[in-house]
Amino acid sequence: MTPHILTRSLDRGAALFLVVLAALGVLLPLLNLLTPESSALHVPTYLISLFGKYVCYAILALSIDLIWGYCGILSLGHGAFFALGGYAMGMYLMRQIGSRGVYGNPVLPDFMVFLNWKELPWYWYGFDMFWFAAVMVLLVPGLLAFCFGWLAFRSRVTGVYLSIITQAMTYALLLAFFRNDFGFGGNNGLTDFKDILGFNIQSDGTRAALFLLSCLALAIGFLICRAVVTSKLGKVLIAIRDAESRTRFLGYRVESYKLFVFTLSACMAGVAGALYVPQVGIINPSEFAPANSIEAVIWVAVGGRGTLVGAALGAIVVNYAKTVFTSGPLAPYWLFMLGALFVAVTLLLPKGIVGTVNAWLDSHKPPPTDAADSAAREDGVIQPKPAE
């Protein structure tokens, strides 16, 4: 008997992750909204936004783990999908400003008035409607990933070659979005947002709601990833990761699998970006910088790739460390830390935190009974081979 897709996705670790996430997602906003500022339990709004940012990063990390940890596709351009989702949301938020901008133009965003543009470019149409923007958040990154992946996987571009051209992709987008005439605010990007769905974007309530939504998105993304990796498709993905050509000789169309999971992953990254923008209040081309995408990969490596939970934890841990470091007197040393982290994780902790803990637990548990072992088999936590 194979368990149902939902129950199969949930082992103890995954359930624990979701419970903690749900608790934080509800508790933190409540502590922010219901306790007085003087209270020791009060969580200031800036922290809510900061944690919201971490949660968005966790979604991005999850999307990278899905393709890297389970299918061996190392994308160094996932920041591009994140940023595209962010820009789609940013465009909606820009149009919500309406006549409250500095120049008071009811239709054109300020930067277009500044550039002396007379009318809205066609690709800005529809972004005054939330549903349209929401569809674009999924569609634009998804479509780019689909086209890019279709070209790349069909011609069997793999390994570092794929990594390099994904990096070139995000670099090309970086250059493009820096241009004023591209119509996305150039260097400055999109900012000065006023409200979202009619709620003031600065208000405590909106912030709390966005944080809750981000946690919800992380939970849903996590469940989707679990469902994928614990299905037979997940086994095929791992087979592709470990022995791509062997999988082909078994009659699997490898490129279709890669394309599916790459596109799914890009859509998730887009959602992460869309939730990120209203919480940080700005989206600009620097989000496309290749360095950002590689940094996201290291979150996954730190947490443990091929574990999903680890990816999310890695994103939160590394970004928390970054906040602590860059806001204190140690700020000049953050890049040393980050650089050392890259080297140390790949050399000393190739399985990441969660992977290492799992391996330790495995080696310390009693010899498997039939039931326990089959549970372990179904949990989808499979250690990647070090080599690709």
Add this chain to the structure above:
Amino acid sequence: MSLIHLSRLLFAAMAIAWVAAATPPAFAGPYEDAVAQFAEGSFADSEEAVGKLVASGNPRAADIITALQDGRLYKDEDTKLVFIQAADGKISNAATGEAVAALPDNASKVRLNNKLRRTVEAAMAGLTLLSPDLDKRVQAAQQVFKSHDETMLPTVEAALKAEKNAAAKQAFAEARAAILLFKSDAADPAKLDAIAVMKARGDQDALALLTAMPTEQSAAVTNAVAGAKASIERSLAIWSLVQNGWYGLSLGSVLLLAAIGLAITFGVMGVINMAHGEMVMLGAYTTFVVQEAIRTHYPALFDYSLLIAVPLAFLVAGAIGVLIERSVIRFLYGRPLETLLATWGISLLLQQAVRTIFGANNREVGNPSWMSGAFDIGQITITYNRLWILCFTLAVFALLLAMLRYTSLGLEMRAVTQNRRMAASMGIATSRVDALTFGLGSGIAGIAGVALSQIDNVSPNLGQSYIIDSFMVVVFGGVGNLWGTLVGAFSLGIANKFLEPFAGAVLGKIAILVLIILFIQKRPRGLFALKGRAVEA
């Protein structure tokens, strides 16, 4: 008007007599008289004095007239002495050039009015057109070519007749033609000749003059102008192709220089080194340090700073490369994605280290004298630094090829790349070869940094801007093939420069990136791919 005309003719003729005879100016009388006449005070006297001065042919005449023009000429009406105040305030006797401690109390400026000013300007132009200094003559002729001032025609013609130097003769002929084009009363045959001269010159300026010509002309002249314009436009189009080609070669050489070390580490060893750009950066900073040391201790050696920096940069970057290979990369062989991440971390460390030591701002790296300046070929200008970088790149490439082919390290490197186990069993210390190969690739990146410091900002981010381009070049050219890297670099460089006029610099670059991405789909292993079972590993 006609008087001025005449007087100009006179100066010219007299000056020509002097130039033609090339006799040293030693006659005391007329020259001293002319100088002294400035002290008389009236405009008429001054004008006469200018005429006599030019006629005297004395080499100091130009200085005196320039001083008059700039209001630095002083007279003492009592002693009839005239003084020049140099730009730095020093006083000298105008007639003799002897230094004088101070101006006499009653000295006053020799004044100018508009009429006198025109006379002075014409005299100056005449003087420089006839200057004994070749460069000055040519420059003056070019000035006339641009202004095509009708009044200069007699002087130009006189100078043309007297000129011996071919280049100067050419310049005078062109200046004369330019004047004739605009001279309303010039005869048709003269104009036709002038148009032919313009056509032969064939550059943007000639085209501009032909376009600006008055329209009321005889049919023959109009036709000739149209023909000449078309011909110039054609030749300009060809030159612009040549120019783009040169820019492309220049960019290609920069790309090749940046990618050549990567062709060793990534192409030959298969190690993906994201810190490659930082090796380039280290080379550039080595150049900076060398130049600083030279500036403070041995300023005379500045022109040799790059020659000193090249081996040092090789050693610095190479040593750091070996260190990275021994401490990190060797533990990651066979795990390319991990290598990628670890070396990215190293690149962050190196950047931040340099930022800590040298600061985040651009550091000044100077061009030695032999690398600054430019020269013209036909209609294009070639700067020495770009030319030297192209030569340098090709030299490095040739040296590397020779090294791989003829040295024992090269042989061992190729052996280890082709069959590591076999090489090891034949007694090659493979891990030593790995370290040295990586060091070689890094060292070459360091050398690239020396050259790139001449054309790019030396900052901690220097390497970042080259890393993606370098990988594109190596991947495009075909991994494991140095010639592929060469062809890849130059074709990308040239393609980029030919796209730029249509798409703009940024869009051109984006287009190139997109094209490479599409190209890799078609030929995943690059232009010059290796085939066969061995590749699959």
Add this chain to the structure above:
Amino acid sequence: MSMLETRSTSAMLYLDGVHVSFDGFHAINNLSLTLEPGEMRAIIGPNGAGKTTMMDIITGKTKPDKGEVVFDGTVDLTKLDETEIAKLGIGRKFQKPTVFESQTIEDNLLLALNVDHSVRGTLFWRRSNDESERIERVLDIIRLRDARDRLAGSLSHGQKQWLEIGMLLAQDPKVLLVDEPVAGMTDVETQQTAELLREINSHDKTVMVVEHDMTFVRELGVKVTCLHEGTVLAEGTIDDVSANERVVEVYLGR
């Protein structure tokens, strides 16, 4: 070349005039070979004779420069890729045993089953009784039932060979290409493998075995083709071939 026309043969596998070169090196040189349906053939030949390259060509990994490769009398294999060829029913066991090391033995067999291999099919897949039974059968045949939950990477070399043969069985192809199946096996295992292959062959499967081990080839007792420098050197019974002067020359050196 000009005489080529689409021809239909009764053969299961039909190679005619196949050439492949890598950078000027002729790996396969005018190779012609025919396997009738239900036939088992042993391929021998020294290193570099082109045995593995031939399998690469049949399975679509390498495209021949020229020549015909026809499956089941009608299908031109040179136009298809690995996935399509595998779906047609050509299964392959690699020289170096290639199993999915980080997955269990059971999952390895599950992946090999010739059921719906589409993305959607695998995403919403639920195991059917029929699939379970087939897996149980294969586990019995390859004697790995007790190890079904172990990771494939933890198996011994010989066990991996058997697992890969088991994957071939689960794949249930019409043609089996088996590259060096007994390398690293004990004598008993070698004999068992020979029996297994004969058993498979007796169920109307066409089998091509590449092997160095002459005892094993003798054990199979089938027609032998000797390849040398990418072309057929000799063909016949094992005794005929091993008596052939040129074969002896190639194996012992000139």
